[in-house]
């Protein structure tokens with residue numbers, strides 16, 4: 106076995122520190138690792154009926170990891186070519202689609218073959234004498250009905266550009282990355298000065314993906330007991346619009362960078378919400394936090410920033426809140442059962458590429474809130490926490 110793969114000896118203090126169970130577990134894992142590295146064991150696991158399904162599943166998962174980038178690019182091609190919209194009226198033949206897309210049939214056929222294998226599309230009527238047609242697959246239908254997912258797929262071209270050399274990205278976390286300039290506030294020394302062009306693209310992306318987030322938050326928290334909701338870093342105001350639409354008596358205030366708050370004000374006006382919604386343009390670090398709300402929300406904001414910044418923000422928010430007021434913190438959180446790939450695999454790398462922030466575990470955020478003076482801090486129960494987890498804290 107190569108030297109670097111040889112297991113380290115158990116720390117002598119393991120049993121004393123963590124008990125016998127931890128020692129037995131560590132020994133078992135060490136034995137399992139040594140077995141997994143043996144080719145003979147791998148072959149046995151594939152032939153033995155009880156371990157065969159596990160071995161197969163591992164092989165398929167490993168292939169998926171190796172090929173994941175190709176899958177994503179097939180998805181991007183389908184979205185860029187508007188394949189899903191094209192099939193929303195019903196199945197079409199290869200020739201029809203090639204004519205509409207002005208593409209070579211053999212090239213398009215290659216894409217359709219991939220998209221069918223990935224459940225984005227389905228092949229219909231593929232029997233003798235009947236022309237083969239293509240319709241929407243289960244996943245293609247989901248992409249079609251979700252503008253937020255489509256916007257993220259398009260946006261990923263930028264992220265994947267930075268990820269093309271992941272080791273180089275990990276070795277230098279500079280502000281010269283495509284993602285860092287896209288999320289201009291993440292590394293800016295003067296975020297307050299960012300103009301409309303610098304905030305326009307990310308604000309539109311956040312607005313497109315926000316309804317899925319709002320649905321998850323509205324499903325786990327009852328806003329009807331509140332009179333006034335302040336959304337800090339509220340983007341173009343989609344979260345407030347969604348909550349406001351379901352709670353017509355709620356007063357709404359949004360705070361975001363001046364250029365973003367202006368966009369939110371336009372949205373509120375368009376939706377006829379401007380009579381009960383205010384937009385405050387400013388930086389939440391250098392400008393005062395608006396007072397008077399009995400509920401303050403921070404949605405997909407804290408994870409964008411490093412610990413010191415977040416602690417300052419938590420302190421500032423708490424100082425601006427009246428006794429009895431509540432803070433609702435919602436964002437993807439690390440080590441969420443059933444959603445580990447979201448915060449731990451995807452967002453961990455995403456925020457690294459962006460140049461600031463990290464995915465935090467709920468207990469880390471709860472401790473930070475406690476250190477900032479919040480009390481009665483609890484993690485809300487959620488049926489399916491995919492986009493965000495929600496923490497509620499009181500002053």
Ligand SMILES: C[S@@+](CC[C@H](N)C(=O)[O-])C[C@H]1O[C@@H](n2cnc3c(N)ncnc32)[C@H](O)[C@@H]1O
Nearest residue numbers: 290311315338339340361362387388389404405
């Ligand atoms: C990831 S976006 C989330 C937007 C929105 N809460 C949502 O979930 O769609 C983070 C938001 O924080 C805002 N932001 C970043 N730095 C800020 C600052 N210093 N002061 C005020 N807002 C800021 C950004 O402009 C952006 O709208």
